[in-house]
Amino acid sequence: MENNGPQRTCETMEEHRELLKKEPAYRERKLQIERFTRRYVRTNAREGLRSGIVIIPVVVHVVHNTAAQNISDAQINSQIAVLNQDFRRLNPDVAGVPAAFQPLAADARIEFRLAVRDPNCNPTTGITRTETSVTSFPRAGNPVKSAATGGADPWPSDRYLNVWVCRLSGVLLGYAHFPGGPAATDGVVIRDTAFGNTGTAAAPFDRGRTATHEIGHWLNLAHIWGDEEVGCGGSDNVGDTPNQADENYGCPAFPQVSCGNGPNGDMFMNYMDYTDDACMFMLTAGQAGRMDATLYGPRSSIVASDGLVPPPPSPGVDLWSKDRPEDTGAEPDPSPLPMWESDDIWVRRQNDGVTNQEHQNPEHRDPGGPDNFVYVRVRNRACRGAANGTLKLYWAKASTALSWPAPWDGSVSSPALMGGLVGSQPTGSVPAGGSTILQFAWRPPNPDDYAVFGGDRSHFCLLGRIETAPTAPFGMTFPETTNLYANVQNNNNIVWKNITVVDEVPGGGRMAWTSVGALAGEEVTIGRLTFTAPGEDRKQELERSLFDWGTIAVDLGPDLIERWRDGGAAGERIDLIDDTTIVVAESGAWIGNLKFEPGELYTIGVHFEPKGDRETNEVFFFEVTQYASGEDREEVPVGGMRFVMKTRYREQRRGVLDQVLTFNGAEFLRPQLHTILG
Ligand SMILES: [Zn+2]
Numbered sequence: 148m149e150n151n152g153p154q155r156t157c158e159t160m161e162e163h164r165e166l167l168k169k170e171p172a173y174r175e176r177k178l179q180i181e182r183f184t185r186r187y188v189r190t191n192a193r194e195g196l197r198s199g200i201v202i203i204p205v206v207v208h209v210v211h212n213t214a215a216q217n218i219s220d221a222q223i224n225s226q227i228a229v230l231n232q233d234f235r236r237l238n239p240d241v242a243g244v245p246a247a248f249q250p251l252a253a254d255a256r257i258e259f260r261l262a263v264r265d266p267n268c269n270p271t272t273g274i275t276r277t278e279t280s281v282t283s284f285p286r287a288g289n290p291v292k293s294a295a296t297g298g299a300d301p302w303p304s305d306r307y308l309n310v311w312v313c314r315l316s317g318v319l320l321g322y323a324h325f326p327g328g329p330a331a332t333d334g335v336v337i338r339d340t341a342f343g344n345t346g347t348a349a350a351p352f353d354r355g356r357t358a359t360h361e362i363g364h365w366l367n368l369a370h371i372w373g374d375e376e377v378g379c380g381g382s383d384n385v386g387d388t389p390n391q392a393d394e395n396y397g398c399p400a401f402p403q404v405s406c407g408n409g410p411n412g413d414m415f416m417n418y419m420d421y422t423d424d425a426c427m428f429m430l431t432a433g434q435a436g437r438m439d440a441t442l443y444g445p446r447s448s449i450v451a452s453d454g455l456v457p458p459p460p461s462p463g464v465d466l467w468s469k470d471r472p473e474d475t476g477a478e479p480d481p482s483p484l485p486m487w488e489s490d491d492i493w494v495r496r497q498n499d500g501v502t503n504q505e506h507q508n509p510e511h512r513d514p515g516g517p518d519n520f521v522y523v524r525v526r527n528r529a530c531r532g533a534a535n536g537t538l539k540l541y542w543a544k545a546s547t548a549l550s551w552p553a554p555w556d557g558s559v560s561s562p563a564l565m566g567g568l569v570g571s572q573p574t575g576s577v578p579a580g581g582s583t584i585l586q587f588a589w590r591p592p593n594p595d596d597y598a599v600f601g602g603d604r605s606h607f608c609l610l611g612r613i614e615t616a617p618t619a620p621f622g623m624t625f626p627e628t629t630n631l632y633a634n635v636q637n638n639n640n641i642v643w644k645n646i647t648v649v650d651e652v653p654g655g656g657r658m659a660w661t662s663v664g665a666l667a668g669e670e671v672t673i674g675r676l677t678f679t680a681p682g683e684d685r686k687q688e689l690e691r692s693l694f695d696w697g698t699i700a701v702d703l704g705p706d707l708i709e710r711w712r713d714g715g716a717a718g719e720r721i722d723l724i725d726d727t728t729i730v731v732a733e734s735g736a737w738i739g740n741l742k743f744e745p746g747e748l749y750t751i752g753v754h755f756e757p758k759g760d761r762e763t764n765e766v767f768f769f770e771v772t773q774y775a776s777g778e779d780r781e782e783v784p785v786g787g788m789r790f791v792m793k794t795r796y797r798e799q800r801r802g803v804l805d806q807v808l809t810f811n812g813a814e815f816l817r818p819q820l821h822t823i824l825g
Contacts, residue, residue, distance in 0.1 A: 204454025309334030
């Protein structure tokens with residue numbers, strides 16, 4: 148199709164080539180980063196998409212010569228919203244991806260927020276506004292990035308993504324710096340009329356995709372055609388994008404064949420091509436993997452940034468870890484969402500957890516075998532002053548009914564040892580606004596010791612506590628009680644995570660297990676279990692819900708089923724399908740009025756049965772949460788378990804489509820499902 152309108156222009160490669168010429172150090176850093184990235188992708192591709200969400204702090208520098216160029220906050224917010232759709236595969240137009248490429252379209256699991264803490268630890272909107280006498284800025288020399296040349300100085304690029312919005316010279320839409328460039332010019336520049344999807348944004352670049360494209364470069368994505376001058380020899384170094392000769396403009400009709408890439412041709416609807424905003428709407432899993440490598444490698448300081456943490460109300464040092472990605476250290480944590488899913492604790496089966504912060508299930512190894520490793524990120528929320536403390540890391544046999552200090556303190560040995568200390572380490576000096584990662588070697592307990600839990604023999608939880616005083620309350624703002632959930636929510640220096648030891652579970656590891664009930668020594672409680680799929684509300688609109696795909700069954704076992712019947716079989720959105728198994732019809736289902744005597748623990752099995760293939764790259768969560776009420780107390784959350792399920796699409800050499808699923812970290816092939824449904 149002929150396209151006579153304005154064409155996309157990006158000068159990231161021109162900038163890159165100039166830097167290569169000017170700065171030998173940049174050339175060397177870029178080579179190192181590429182070597183790191185290839186090794187990372189090669190080593191970690193099997194793990195699929197990252198399950199955690201990385202949130203990047205953004206500062207937008209509006210540099211304006213006219214009133215119109217001084218774009219509104221609404222226009223800036225519209226751009227942030229576009230990024231949060233595009234990098235999460237939540238953009239409605241992803242439905243327009245041709246069927247042949249649909250399996251490759253991925254949720255990169257990256258989000259963006261305007262900064263709330265500026266480099267001097269003052270509150271900020273994350274927007275700076277600078278009036279300039281410069282009528283238009285050329286790329287060459289980066290004048291928009293310095294106050295001395297009529298622009299705005301950057302904020303520290305190791306802590307913020309700098310985005311300059313200005314009138315660029317000629318028809319230039321934008322350009323970016325790849326990782327490895329000079330800190331003083333790091334970031335992206337976007338033309339004022341190509342920013343966001345409202346206000347002065349002008350067709351055909353009025354859907355915010357110029358920033359998506361440029362931030363793709365900033366996260367080390369190349370143009371999809373490989374940037375060679377002519378021909379098919381270049382590569383974007385991404386395994387799942389077709390080889391492509393040149394850029395595409397406008398809104399091409401599918402397919403556009405080049406370089407023998409038929410029948411499906413170029414992936415011109417990828418954000419890293421040159422098509423119009425309305426005609427680009429996907430990233431691939433391979434591109435997401437490269438961006439993961441960037442976030443764990445050359446841009447790892449962004450992941451640790453304090454740019455989204457408001458300056459604390461009191462000036463003192465404050466060591467903390469995040470309960471959830473959006474946690475800012477407030478006490479208590481205002482989030483209504485579960486407190487047992489901290490991304491600041493992660494397990495690796497080998498000591499690579501600094502460069503790969505994706506949580507793995509630990510693995511039981513025979514005596515003499517290698518250790519597993521647990522990592523905990525400890526942050527300092529203060530504006531000034533380094534802080535020191537002691538991190539104590541504990542394990543417990545997994546259950547949705549955990550309290551404090553038992554069983555974490557090792558005092559419960561019936562029916563088996565139910566918890567203990569993994570280790571204790573000084574945090575060292577953590578600088579204001581900074582963080583440190585502590586590593587603990589760990590040998591998880593032998594699953595054979597937990598036969599009494601049936602299928603749930605190899606599933607453990609972790610708890611990290613940062614103590615800053617040697618005696619009670621150990622530096623906690625709210626002294627700890629037996630209510631573990633409240634302790635974690637109230638104190639920002641306590642974090643919690645559920646885990647599953649992967650071992651050869653008889654019958655396959657296709658089911659995930661957890662224990663529910665009440666620990667010894669507590670009063671009689673009335674329990675309620677809820678079954679939810681977090682984030683499903685956003686996914687449901689796009690027909691990407693776990694419930695759209697298959698059936699979730701929960702095997703309660705004969706004893707718990709009897710307890711449930713004794714309590715009147717209370718529940719909603721569930722169907723009893725055999726003597727012990729319920730099917731969860733939709734997110735938010737529950738069973739209740741479960742009377743638990745002290746010390747009663749029941750093992751339940753969660754089973755996902757897919758209906759047909761899902762040829763896609765996805766991360767799904769399923770959550771079991773236990774609530775308790777008593778004689779004279781309101782219902783409160785006690786604890787829960789998150790089950791992570793990943794799908795990974797890959798095309799094998801012979802062109803046979805295959806799908807690998809990961810359920811709770813145990814990778815398995817589709818046909819091996821153990822069926823418990825009738
Ligand atoms: Zn570009």
